[in-house]
Amino acid sequence: MSGPGGLGARVRELTALVDEVAPPGWTASPVWWALVGAVALTEPYGRPGAYVVSDAEPRADTFMGVPGPAPDDAAGRIGWAIAAAHAAVRAVLARDGTLPDQPLTVAITRHRGAARTAPIASPWRVAFAIGGGVVTALLDPRGPAHEIALARALAAALVTHAPAAPDDGPIPMLTVTVGDDDLAHAHHGHRRAWRARGGPWLGVARAGGLTLVSTCHMVVDGWGHAMLTADTVRGLDRAAARTLATAAATILGAAPLPPAKLTKLTPSPAGDGVNFDNLRLGVAWRRLPAPMPPFLRQAWTLGCLLHRDQGRAGAPRSPTFQIPVAPGAADDPTRFARRVRPAIVSVRFADGRPEPEQAFAERARRAIAREAQGEGLSSRLLRALAAVPAPLGWKRGVVGARARWLAGAVDVIAGAGCLSYLRAAGAPPLVAVSSPAQLAPADSPMATSVLTVIDDGEGATVPLAGSGRATSPAACEALLDAWCRELSASRPDDSRASRSGPSW
Numbered sequence: 001m002s003g004p005g006g007l008g009a010r011v012r013e014l015t016a017l018v019d020e021v022a023p024p025g026w027t028a029s030p031v032w033w034a035l036v037g038a039v040a041l042t043e044p045y046g047r048p049g050a051y052v053v054s055d056a057e058p059r060a061d062t063f064m065g066v067p068g069p070a071p072d073d074a075a076g077r078i079g080w081a082i083a084a085a086h087a088a089v090r091a092v093l094a095r096d097g098t099l100p101d102q103p104l105t106v107a108i109t110r111h112r113g114a115a116r117t118a119p120i121a122s123p124w125r126v127a128f129a130i131g132g133g134v135v136t137a138l139l140d141p142r143g144p145a146h147e148i149a150l151a152r153a154l155a156a157a158l159v160t161h162a163p164a165a166p167d168d169g170p171i172p173m174l175t176v177t178v179g180d181d182d183l184a185h186a187h188h189g190h191r192r193a194w195r196a197r198g199g200p201w202l203g204v205a206r207a208g209g210l211t212l213v214s215t216c217h218m219v220v221d222g223w224g225h226a227m228l229t230a231d232t233v234r235g236l237d238r239a240a241a242r243t244l245a246t247a248a249a250t251i252l253g254a255a256p257l258p259p260a261k262l263t264k265l266t267p268s269p270a271g272d273g274v275n276f277d278n279l280r281l282g283v284a285w286r287r288l289p290a291p292m293p294p295f296l297r298q299a300w301t302l303g304c305l306l307h308r309d310q311g312r313a314g315a316p317r318s319p320t321f322q323i324p325v326a327p328g329a330a331d332d333p334t335r336f337a338r339r340v341r342p343a344i345v346s347v348r349f350a351d352g353r354p355e356p357e358q359a360f361a362e363r364a365r366r367a368i369a370r371e372a373q374g375e376g377l378s379s380r381l382l383r384a385l386a387a388v389p390a391p392l393g394w395k396r397g398v399v400g401a402r403a404r405w406l407a408g409a410v411d412v413i414a415g416a417g418c419l420s421y422l423r424a425a426g427a428p429p430l431v432a433v434s435s436p437a438q439l440a441p442a443d444s445p446m447a448t449s450v451l452t453v454i455d456d457g458e459g460a461t462v463p464l465a466g467s468g469r470a471t472s473p474a475a476c477e478a479l480l481d482a483w484c485r486e487l488s489a490s491r492p493d494d495s496r497a498s499r500s501g502p503s504w
Helices: 007-021 030-045 074-095 148-160 183-193 222-234 238-252 295-309 357-372 377-387 392-400 404-414 473-488
Strands: 061-067 106-111 114-119 125-130 133-138 174-180 202-207 210-216 282-289 321-325 341-345 417-423 431-434 447-455 459-468
Touching: 007 030, 007 357, 007 377, 030 377, 030 404, 061 183, 061 222, 074 125, 074 148, 074 174, 074 202, 074 222, 074 238, 114 392, 125 148, 125 183, 133 148, 133 183, 148 238, 174 183, 183 202, 183 210, 183 282, 183 431, 210 222, 222 417, 222 431, 282 431, 282 473, 295 321, 295 357, 295 417, 295 447, 295 473, 321 357, 341 357, 341 377, 357 377, 377 392, 377 404, 431 447, 447 473, 459 473
Parallel strands: 125 174, 174 202, 321 417, 417 447, 431 459
Antiparallel strands: 061 210, 061 431, 106 114, 125 133, 202 210, 282 459, 321 341, 447 459
16 A cells, blocks of 8 residues: 555655646645645545446547448448347457456446446347437347348338337347448447446447447456457458348348437436537547557657647646556566556656657656556545545546546646557557547647557557547647657658558
């Protein structure tokens, strides 16, 4: 436990951690001192590992996608959707129990004011979002080749306009969208079959030329999400999908794809209304060749970019940004399957010039090591929050809503960006998208972003998801191109980014 010397020692430790990332003069802020004092008082009573990061709210939704083609007619997409549903269910069953504290054969419901996971009646029960409606079906475990009747039933539902998901019956864990989704909202795809009392945590859809798997972060972290996405895409039986498309075509003919209607989304287990336009993300991605520059060079480059983008040339530090850290010892190969904790870092500047990369790297290594050991600023804040005698839903709301009553402290802790690095050797090119910790409105001059580097050994796929000014696809593309350009300055000329990745 941190601070074996007592309250005073904990205050000194936390003060040093805050001093690394907070703006000069932070010690004059009563908000910061209230936060330091509260954490120092409560963290000894916190249970390590208590999950308070999200309450299944829409801003905690994510997706990972693989570029490649899919049928562009309604019958073909029905065959694709059934085959994809089988592949996703089998991927979940194969991975369930392998991810610490992340059970997968569950749905999301509400209990005592907080979202929770609950066992499902059957993993083979799947919701198909088709047009503006939902059809729930029990898949045949023998495989998609045995789903001719289901293909015809989905085709008939498209013709007759399937109703919205009823609020009775067992909740499935998976939603499969038949029509093309909007890339800016595709991270919410699993919510198309949600009801007032809960819904699936997993979705499969098509958007922006990607086959994608959406999730609620409350259920699974990034490494597990990547493995599920790769397994789903690899397991998709395309021959069976073509056979099912032929069956659907006996009813639909060459009908075009149905629209995926955002207005049918139900945002949370409480059924409260959310304007999903406020949750739009700008999405851009690039493919970089192997080998990638060292990760801390990638981080230093991002810090320099954030400093320039904020428009304050004389600022002594870049805006802070997060680096997700897998907890555990560096030689523990199982650590990547665990829930991550964010290290908070920034690049320092003097007279408008960034500190040397090595100076930043040494400080960042220490921050990363502390979070891996559970002794960093984020770990201690989360441990303290877990110890507060308040309802779980309230605690998660503090994190999910970013606790605006903590104002300046939240700006530092959440940061203006996030840089994730994931090694997924042998996986297909994965495009990962999640909301920034600070989700700025689209009309904000501020840009916040999540930059995710997924290295598959053949190269790296690098998407950027942006909010605020970066909600605009053009601004998002410009930010990503700037990072790639500056990073490539330290590499040979053949490292230029391409605008598309190989199909899978």
